[in-house]
Amino acid sequence: MLLAMMPLPHVRLHACVRAPHGEPGPEESRDAISTVRTGLALPLVDLERGGTVPREPSRPRPVDGLGRNVCEFGAWIDVWGLFIPLGAYANERPVMKFAVIGGTGLIGSQVVKNLKAAGHEAVPHSPSTGVDIISGKGLDEALAGADTVVNLANSPTFDEASLAFFRTSMDNLLAAARKAGVGHFVILSIVGVDQVPELDYYRAKALQEELLTAGPIPYSIVRATQFMEFMDAILSWTADNETVRLPTTPIQPIAAKDVAAAVTDVAQGPPLRGIRNIAGPEVFPLDELGRITLSAKGDSRTVVTDPTAGMFGEVKGDVLTDTGADLAPTRYADWLS
Numbered sequence: 001m002l003l004a005m006m007p008l009p010h011v012r013l014h015a016c017v018r019a020p021h022g023e024p025g026p027e028e029s030r031d032a033i034s035t036v037r038t039g040l041a042l043p044l045v046d047l048e049r050g051g052t053v054p055r056e057p058s059r060p061r062p063v064d065g066l067g068r069n070v071c072e073f074g075a076w077i078d079v080w081g082l083f084i085p086l087g088a089y090a091n092e093r094p095v096m097k098f099a100v101i102g103g104t105g106l107i108g109s110q111v112v113k114n115l116k117a118a119g120h121e122a123v124p125h126s127p128s129t130g131v132d133i134i135s136g137k138g139l140d141e142a143l144a145g146a147d148t149v150v151n152l153a154n155s156p157t158f159d160e161a162s163l164a165f166f167r168t169s170m171d172n173l174l175a176a177a178r179k180a181g182v183g184h185f186v187i188l189s190i191v192g193v194d195q196v197p198e199l200d201y202y203r204a205k206a207l208q209e210e211l212l213t214a215g216p217i218p219y220s221i222v223r224a225t226q227f228m229e230f231m232d233a234i235l236s237w238t239a240d241n242e243t244v245r246l247p248t249t250p251i252q253p254i255a256a257k258d259v260a261a262a263v264t265d266v267a268q269g270p271p272l273r274g275i276r277n278i279a280g281p282e283v284f285p286l287d288e289l290g291r292i293t294l295s296a297k298g299d300s301r302t303v304v305t306d307p308t309a310g311m312f313g314e315v316k317g318d319v320l321t322d323t324g325a326d327l328a329p330t331r332y333a334d335w336l337s
């Protein structure tokens with residue numbers, strides 16, 4: 001009599017089919033859960049909605065040895081609140097292979113390091129490793145077997161020739177990536193890149209984005225603000241022995257290591273088929289940033305405010321900043337010290 005009044009036990013079936021290239025695992029809402037109420041006679045079937053399902057407290061979130069999410073297939077009997085596992089976790093997220101183009105550069109070398117530290121295979125490619133994205137030399141071999149291409153190459157110049165660099169390199173890379181069956185293509189672009197058509201280099205980067213989005217490969221675009229490491233080059237463009245001329249253009253500098261961390265994160269995830277903006281935590285007028293930089297370096301030159309000076313004199317308003325972007329942790333004063 002007592003037994004007849006108790007709720008019947010549940011069997012909860014959890015299943016997940018992991019899509020290639022790291023699509024979200026069960027925690028990120030891919031579960032299709034059905035609850036089967038077992039009975040003595042005919043079973044009652046109660047299909048619950050898909051979507052995120054709270055995990056049972058008795059069952060830890062499945063992760064692999066590196067703390068990454070893994071897939072699972074299994075069954076648990078819920079006997080009046082006691083969860084008894086019937087199946088094993090399986091289908092661990094495999095080590096992924098990344099071809100990092102420009103993997104010897106400022107950002108590329110750090111992304112390679114980060115990906116390797118996360119347990120992946122990440123191979124840097126550049127002319128110094130025998131891969132040239134302009135001539136196409138070594139490209140097919142470089143992309144063979146790659147799950148993801150991360151393109152961090154840069155044009156040797158910022159002038160009109162950069163348009164040809166990004167057009168030719170993207171044409172070659174996209175054709176090779178398609179041939180190799182690459183499932184995710186990541187590029188690093190610039191916040192506000194499509195708002196500054198006056199600058200050849202920005203038009204070239206906007207063209208790079210267009211070629212990627214129009215192409216055949218699922219993609220992600222990370223747009224970053226100006227690198228803190230880029231300040232020395234900016235100062236050198238308009239400097240003489242006594243002065244550096246700089247406009248008041250708002251700049252939101254970001255440390256290269258924070259950029260590399262964001263690119264690494266995006267590269268390991270599913271294709272965004274869109275843009276992620278990342279930026280430093282503070283905005284400075286460029287002339288003020290110049291004064292802070294020279295002072296920190298003990299450089300006695302004076303910064304003269306000149307609205308037309310250098311490449312950034314062409315930039316209108318605050319299009320190179322984005323306070324709504326993902327803000328990186330490193331502040332400029334900390335980076336300088």
Ligand SMILES: NC(=O)c1ccc[n+]([C@@H]2O[C@H](COP(=O)([O-])OP(=O)(O)OC[C@H]3O[C@@H](n4cnc5c(N)ncnc54)[C@H](OP(=O)(O)O)[C@@H]3O)[C@@H](O)[C@H]2O)c1
Pocket residue numbers: 101102103104105106107108125126127128129131132133134135152153154155156188189190191205223224225226227230
């Ligand atoms: N500077 C900024 O503030 C800023 C802001 C946002 C986005 N970005 C973007 O960030 C990306 C990376 O910049 P970065 O400063 O890391 O560049 P970087 O240090 O100049 O490195 C450029 C890389 O490209 C490689 N490369 C050049 N020509 C190549 C070719 N023909 N074939 C294959 N590889 C080639 C170089 O190889 P070698 O070393 O062998 O020459 C190097 O590994 C760029 O696309 C840039 O537009 C920059």
